[in-house]
Amino acid sequence: MTAQTAAPVPARRSWLTVAWVLMRLSAILLVPLVWVHVVIQDLLIGVHHIDLDYVAMRWASIGWRIYDAGLLCFAFAHGVNGLRQVLEDYIHGRRTRRVIRVLLFGFWLFITMLGAAAVIGGVRS
């Protein structure tokens, strides 16, 4: 007689599952996006040559604005969700977790709005 195996139970897809997949998809996207950014800004240009004029010149091109908007959206959301994962490894209380999620969402929204305002508004003279 053959051993009976249980039929696989389809896992319920919660937003946590979606977040898990998005962390990995954004990771693949972020490797080229972030690496190109740091190679240009930190290695080719260097912090000693970055000033308001440089930012204005870069953002004169809509392509770089879209590039930086992509960095802002993907990198920061990936980072804040990563921080949530780290915190939830050590904090298990239901209510505490809910408080943390609300606070982190507020933090993400606030910083993202500031960054978005700059990418859209550009350098103010």
Added chain:
Amino acid sequence: MQSLAKFTYASTHYRPREGMIAFILHRISGLAVLLFLSIHILDTSLVYFYPSGYEDFMDAYRSPFFMLAEIALMAGVVYHGLNGFRIALFDLVFPAAWTIDRERFSVRLTIFLAFLLWLPAGIIMGGNFIGYTFLGW
């Protein structure tokens, strides 16, 4: 918070193998990069909200402390990116590759490649650090 104490105890009283080393490095580098990223979005937003404040930030970034921190940040960005790519590749494309042997080999390869990729960046930034700090560039 008890689990944080457990984690700290385990991390210091147990000799970690490749998987746990990769995990600890991923966590530390991720938190460090996020810390800088948060500050970096704020400083960049100053070009719109308070342009002269942006120049003050750039002056601070040109200080010896931040130039050294930039070299460490680069190591974090390279390692976190490569290791994250490894995790994404295994989880999404080759889940069957999550065996102990492949885990250990892939971690060693990741750390080696991260060092290799970071090295030229470290040399360039280290040269800048010496030049601007001691040679009056």
